[in-house]
Amino acid sequence: xxxxxxxxxxxxxxxxxxxxxxxxxxxxxxxxxxxxxxxxxxxxxxxxxxxxxxxxxxxxxxxxxxxxxxxxxxxxxxxxxxxxxxxxxxxxxxxxxxxxxxxxxxxxxxxxxxxxxxxxxxxxxxxxxxxxxxxxxxxxxxxxxxxxxxxxxxxxxxxxxxxxxxxxxxxxxxxxxxxxxxxxxx
Numbered sequence: 193x194x195x196x197x198x199x200x201x202x203x204x205x206x207x208x209x210x211x212x213x214x215x216x217x218x219x220x221x222x223x224x225x226x227x228x229x230x231x232x233x234x235x236x237x238x239x240x241x242x243x244x245x246x247x248x249x250x251x252x253x254x255x256x257x258x259x260x261x262x263x264x265x266x267x268x269x270x271x272x273x274x275x276x277x278x279x280x281x282x283x284x285x286x287x288x289x290x291x292x293x294x295x296x297x298x299x300x301x302x303x304x305x306x307x308x309x310x311x312x313x314x315x316x317x318x319x320x321x322x323x324x325x326x327x328x329x330x331x332x333x334x335x336x337x338x339x340x341x342x343x344x345x346x347x348x349x350x351x352x353x354x355x356x357x358x359x360x361x362x363x364x365x366x367x368x369x370x371x372x373x374x375x376x377x378x
Contacts, residue, residue, distance in 0.1 A: 228255070237318075253288075274315060285348075347371050
C-alpha cells in the first residue's frame, strides 16, 4: 500500500506539472525597463566604466542573462547569442550585452569567469556580472526572470518587449530588425 500511495503521489505530481509550467512568469513584458545595475563589466566600449539602459537610448537592446554553470545557457542559448551578435555586428540600431546573474554556486558563477566565457563563445560584446544576493539590486528581481538562461529585449523607447527563457534565432533576428526599423512585434 505504501508503494501504491507513493506512485499515486508521483503521478498526480506529473499531471500537475504542465499546469504549473503554463503559469510561469515571462517577466515584465510591456513595462519600462528598470536599470541593469551591473557594476562589473568586461569588453566595454572605449571610455566606459559601466553600461546602463540610457547608454542604449534610441537602440534596441538585447540582454542575455546566464550562469556559467547553466547547461541550457552553454549548449543552447550562447550559440543563439553568438549568431545574433554576428548577424547584427556593426548595426548601430542594436546593442547586445550578456550578464551573468547567478543565484546559486556563487564561487563557480563568479566574475572571474567572464573572460573565459567571452573567449570560449567568441563574443565581442560587453559582458557583466551581477549576483542575486539578499542585500543587493538584482536583475532577476527587477525583470522578474525565471532563472537562467533568460533573454530580455528592450525596444528603442525603453519598453521590455521580450522577456523569457529561450529565443529562436531566426524569429529573434526578424523581430530585432523590425524593432530597429521602428515597427512593433508581438
